[in-house]
Amino acid sequence: MDQPTVGILHPGSMGAAVAACAATNAAAVFWCTSGRSPASAARAKQSGLTPVSTLAELLDRSDIVISLCPPAAAEDLAHAVAGHRFEGVYVEANAINPERALRIAALLEPDATVVDGGVVGSPPVGAKTPSLYLSGPAAATARIEALFAGTAVRTAVLGAEIGKASALKLAYASFQKTSRVLVALAVGMAREHGVDQELVDIASRRTDSYLAEPEYVSKTAARAWRWGPELEEAADALAAAGLPPEMLRAAASTLARWKDAKDDRELTLTDALDRLAQP
Known part of the structure; x- marks a missing residue:
């Protein structure tokens, strides 16, 4: 060829x-x-x-x-x-x-x-x-x-x-990206009460837990401008399949709080959590 x-x-x-x-x-x-x-x-x-x-x-x-x-x-x-x-x-x-x-x-x-x-x-x-x-x-x-x-x-x-490849991509992205959003919220809540390190210690006892990687929160924030729209697409796919889309729409809404952190590679975990706490 x-x-x-x-x-x-x-x-x-x-x-x-x-x-x-x-x-x-x-x-x-x-x-x-x-x-x-x-x-x-x-x-x-x-x-x-x-x-x-x-x-x-x-x-x-x-x-x-x-x-x-x-x-x-x-x-x-x-x-x-x-x-x-x-x-x-x-x-x-x-x-x-x-x-x-x-x-x-x-x-x-x-x-x-x-x-x-x-x-x-x-x-x-x-x-x-x-x-x-x-x-x-x-x-x-x-x-x-x-x-x-x-x-x-x-x-x-x-x-x-047509549609199979798109469905697989969004099915994977909906889990992976929403999991990272949940980590940010869990660490943010723990930090507010001064138990964030204890939270990470608990998570570290489990294998392959995203919660044991709080440093990834800053990377999530920097990618939020891309991830949010992807989760909205995944939510639409859930709705079209008769499945509840609310969880993914909420995750996309959370990511929107980081809209000003686009591709910021200097962002720290503290900075990311501070921005997340501001509506």
Whole structure:
């Protein structure tokens, strides 16, 4: 099979790292500079991506397009792509609920072939090896598997049904991210009464307890701007399945208290808990 050309929308921390892995088996990986920040440009350059000035040029030159953006922007981005009648493979890899994945597929087909994707894990840098779960037409998912063969992005095909990959991603994220929110609340309550170290000591007697890792609270705060919308998507998926969404909506509301901590790597546990205690 010939090496495909690939477009990434857009090179955030996950998108740039995934695109860099795709470059291993691609003839070229393009990104669109229009409206993007200096930080995006720096990530794209570091990842060896080829800049183009417009979305139209990126779509014209790409056989495969991978969409990795904040959940709220996923459908607007798909609408923009549909307006150019893109005819390649479109990988909808955002953390969105299955109903939205189906809407995007309906929007882009029959011009494009849509593959539903869900990334589980951290960006593929250093020793990190996230999994990209795929569902959609067999020929298209096979092309994506080949694109990432031998890279730090591991692929797994779940079948031909659009929505399966999105559902798996959100099912995992709903547990993992809500668990971290519960840790923050438990440690915050204990700290208020001066027993936070005792709480950690109790948790440390159990194996694999998130509660034994209070230092992760600051990382949760820095990622809250991404995690909150993901949990809202997961809550929508629960509601669509007839399951109660209130717990995940509450976790998303808690994360919203950290909206000003976006990507703050200097944030300490004390700072994070102080911000959490302020409505």
